[in-house]
Amino acid sequence: SYDLTQAPSVSVSPGQTATITCSGDKLGNRHCSWYQHKAGQSPVLVIYHSVKRPSGIPERFSGSNSGNTATLTINETQALDEGDYYCQTWDRTSLIFGGGTKLTVL
Amino acid sequence: QVQLVESGGGVVQPGRSLRLSCAASAFIFSNYGMHWVRQAPGKGLEWVAVIWDDGSHQYYADSVKGRFTISRDNSKNTLYLQMSSLRADDTAVYYCARDMQRGISANGIDFWGQGTLVTVSS
Numbered sequence: 001s002y003d004l005t006q007a008p009s010v011s012v013s014p015g016q017t018a019t020i021t022c023s024g025d026k027l028g029n030r031h032c033s034w035y036q037h038k039a040g041q042s043p044v045l046v047i048y049h050s051v052k053r054p055s056g057i058p059e060r061f062s063g064s065n066s067g068n069t070a071t072l073t074i075n076e077t078q079a080l081d082e083g084d085y086y087c088q089t090w091d092r093t094s095l096i097f098g099g100g101t102k103l104t105v106l
Numbered sequence: 107q108v109q110l111v112e113s114g115g116g117v118v119q120p121g122r123s124l125r126l127s128c129a130a131s132a133f134i135f136s137n138y139g140m141h142w143v144r145q146a147p148g149k150g151l152e153w154v155a156v157i158w159d160d161g162s163h164q165y166y167a168d169s170v171k172g173r174f175t176i177s178r179d180n181s182k183n184t185l186y187l188q189m190s191s192l193r194a195d196d197t198a199v200y201y202c203a204r205d206m207q208r209g210i211s212a213n214g215i216d217f218w219g220q221g222t223l224v225t226v227s228s
Contacts, residue, residue: 033214042218093165095153
């Protein structure tokens with residue numbers, strides 16, 4: 001089975017850049033999505049196709065994917081960006097989620 | 107505004123069955139693949155199952171294969187998850203979610219429901 005690995009937590013100061021990574025074997029050959037999940041709410045898609053941003057998602061959110069690592073970058077991080085972030089890829093018969101990264105803005 | 111509203115969660119004893127429903131609105135339900143994704147307490151997101159837009163294909167996570175059945179009624183804009191032989195480790199919030207294409211796609215999930223809690227306990 002295919003596995004995606006994320007760091008459990010990342011901390012960033014307000015206004016700084018947050019970088020959240022997701023690792024998997026030759027992940028750059030697959031597309032990757034990213035979801036923001038805040039406690040008590042439904043997950044929200046913030047990046048799909050590795051680099052595309054859905055309508056309504058601020059331009060501060062961007063994605064990249066190369067080699068074995070996909071990256072979610074949040075510029076000018078705000079307190080409201082706190083939450084859990086999950087990467088996700090796919091194969092013909094399943095979706096695969098990373099373990100999630102808790103982003104703390106302090 | 108796309109809406110996905112789950113129902114059917116609750117407390118159930120180990121070994122028993124439960125059926126979840128997800129009512130979809132404000133989009134052409136029959137044009138999209140649909141997923142169930144769950145989150146156990148204190149854990150991350152876990153994909154459970156997918157069904158193609160026309161119901162022609164269904165796939166399952168190994169953890170639920172043979173116990174859970176995903177289905178849909180496009181005439182009622184409703185997605186279902188029939189869960190049997192439930193175990194304590196099936197305790198989770200279950201989310202209904204829309205794929206961006208007909209089945210599983212590289213694009214992933216663009217809309218999620220609010221979730222329904224299933225607790226398996228004696």
